[in-house]
Amino acid sequence: MNNAIDNNIFANPGNLPKRHQIGKIWSTIFFASTTIGIVALTVLLLSIINQAMGLVIIENKIDPMTLAERPLEELPKEELISILQANLSKNRIKTIEKEKPLDARSQIDIYGLVMERVVQPTVVKSYTLTQSLLSRSQIEREAVEKYPNAKIEFRSWINFTFLKKTMSSKPELAGVSTALMGSLYLIAITIAVAFPIGVGAAIYLEEYANKDNRINKIIQTNIDNLAGVPSIVYGILGLAIFVRTLETITSGAAFGIEGNNGRSILSAGLTMALLILPILIINAQEAIRAVPDSLRQAAFGLGATKWQTVWYHVLPNALPGILTGTILAISRAIGETAPLILVGASTYITTNPSSPFSKFTALPIQIYNWTTRPQDTFRNIAAAAIIVLLISLLSLNAVAILMRNRFSRQRL
Numbered sequence: 001m002n003n004a005i006d007n008n009i010f011a012n013p014g015n016l017p018k019r020h021q022i023g024k025i026w027s028t029i030f031f032a033s034t035t036i037g038i039v040a041l042t043v044l045l046l047s048i049i050n051q052a053m054g055l056v057i058i059e060n061k062i063d064p065m066t067l068a069e070r071p072l073e074e075l076p077k078e079e080l081i082s083i084l085q086a087n088l089s090k091n092r093i094k095t096i097e098k099e100k101p102l103d104a105r106s107q108i109d110i111y112g113l114v115m116e117r118v119v120q121p122t123v124v125k126s127y128t129l130t131q132s133l134l135s136r137s138q139i140e141r142e143a144v145e146k147y148p149n150a151k152i153e154f155r156s157w158i159n160f161t162f163l164k165k166t167m168s169s170k171p172e173l174a175g176v177s178t179a180l181m182g183s184l185y186l187i188a189i190t191i192a193v194a195f196p197i198g199v200g201a202a203i204y205l206e207e208y209a210n211k212d213n214r215i216n217k218i219i220q221t222n223i224d225n226l227a228g229v230p231s232i233v234y235g236i237l238g239l240a241i242f243v244r245t246l247e248t249i250t251s252g253a254a255f256g257i258e259g260n261n262g263r264s265i266l267s268a269g270l271t272m273a274l275l276i277l278p279i280l281i282i283n284a285q286e287a288i289r290a291v292p293d294s295l296r297q298a299a300f301g302l303g304a305t306k307w308q309t310v311w312y313h314v315l316p317n318a319l320p321g322i323l324t325g326t327i328l329a330i331s332r333a334i335g336e337t338a339p340l341i342l343v344g345a346s347t348y349i350t351t352n353p354s355s356p357f358s359k360f361t362a363l364p365i366q367i368y369n370w371t372t373r374p375q376d377t378f379r380n381i382a383a384a385a386i387i388v389l390l391i392s393l394l395s396l397n398a399v400a401i402l403m404r405n406r407f408s409r410q411r412l
Contacts, residue, residue, distance in 0.1 A: 049387070050129045051380055052386075053154075053157060054130075054131060054132040054155070054380075056126045057123065057124050057143045057147050058121050058152075058153065059124055060119050061119065062118055067118065072115070077105075080110040083114050083118060084102070084113060087117075087118045088118070112165055112168065112175075121170075121172050123377045126377050127139055139152070157380045157384035162176060162381070162388075163175065163176060164177055165177055167366070171377035171381050177352055179362055179365070182345075182360040185360065186265060186334075189272075190273045190333050194273040197277060198276075201223075201284075202281050202287075203310060205223075231275055234271055234272075234275040234339050235338050235340070235343060237271070237274065238268070238274065238339060238343045242262065242270050242271060243261070243262040243267050247261060247262035250262040250270070250357070251264060255357075257355070264356065264359065265353055265355075266356040266357060268339070269356070272333045276329035276330075279332065280325055280326065283324065283325020283328065284321075288314060296313070320405075323403055323404035327397050327400045327404075330393070330396050330397065331393060334364075334392065335364055336364065337364040345365045346365075347369045348361075363388065367382050367386055
């Protein structure tokens, strides 16, 4: 066949310039596609950063300096509680303590309550980073004319305080602590369940299953099809199985914990594990299939059993490819929203999850909730939350990439 192609080339030398021209055209198309993708991602990232910081005009209902002689954030928890009790009615204090007693809250939580319920800062106007850099003098004049009792300051909506604060109905005081912890819990459960099951299924299908068996063919076909099923279908499945059928377990009632009708992090994690399981299985199969048969034959020739061959030779060589598939699966799981809504993710919750049976929310849910609000400041904190989500995703992927590279070097 190769000789026929070579003879055709020499027999038709006039085709070579045309082939080179076609190759250059396709090369240009591929380069243009890559460039467009990079430019689009860069514009998207810059627009998020542009929204996540800038000048703001803030008005306080009560001046914080009248409440204490030093900044409120420096006060101990006991003094902050005293400020709450002095400025709020007994009924409002009881309402707050119904959710969680003041003595059981941290200093950061109490400070947030003082700011939200007593000081009540309000961002009356916010500006993007571009506007702040190009029109600062005009913004300052507008602040003096329209808001004489307000102060103007440059604010980065993403900061350490934003990471520590829980949710709030006021965007000025809202944070992503609850959503971030919920996402981390969720991903931990998802990987802990999906990774061993996915790798185990791939090992069975590639190393032990009879590929001519009709049942095994049906299983393989279904796995391939499930990888393309919309995520909301998995949400419906999780609602039916984990939230309702297995409510006693997923709510914690079986372990003596007062549950929440099965709408817990455990239910969400198991649902997301089902979502990424087909992706993990297919990628693990490809990685195992890429291991040369000569390695297996050499192990068998030295007297190794089937399992010893798989465990000591096939799996270590396939592990870098398996971890690559895991990276793709994590990337999909951490950004999903529809399944989480169906299994009971909260859009407003002010306490961090403390166990797999806790009520929860996640970063994608919170971002979606904030972007639907009409106030500009909610879009500012939504942009900051997007940056937190991207950093979390990149950090998780970086860990998986480091592990993959480490295993790759060990096999060299």
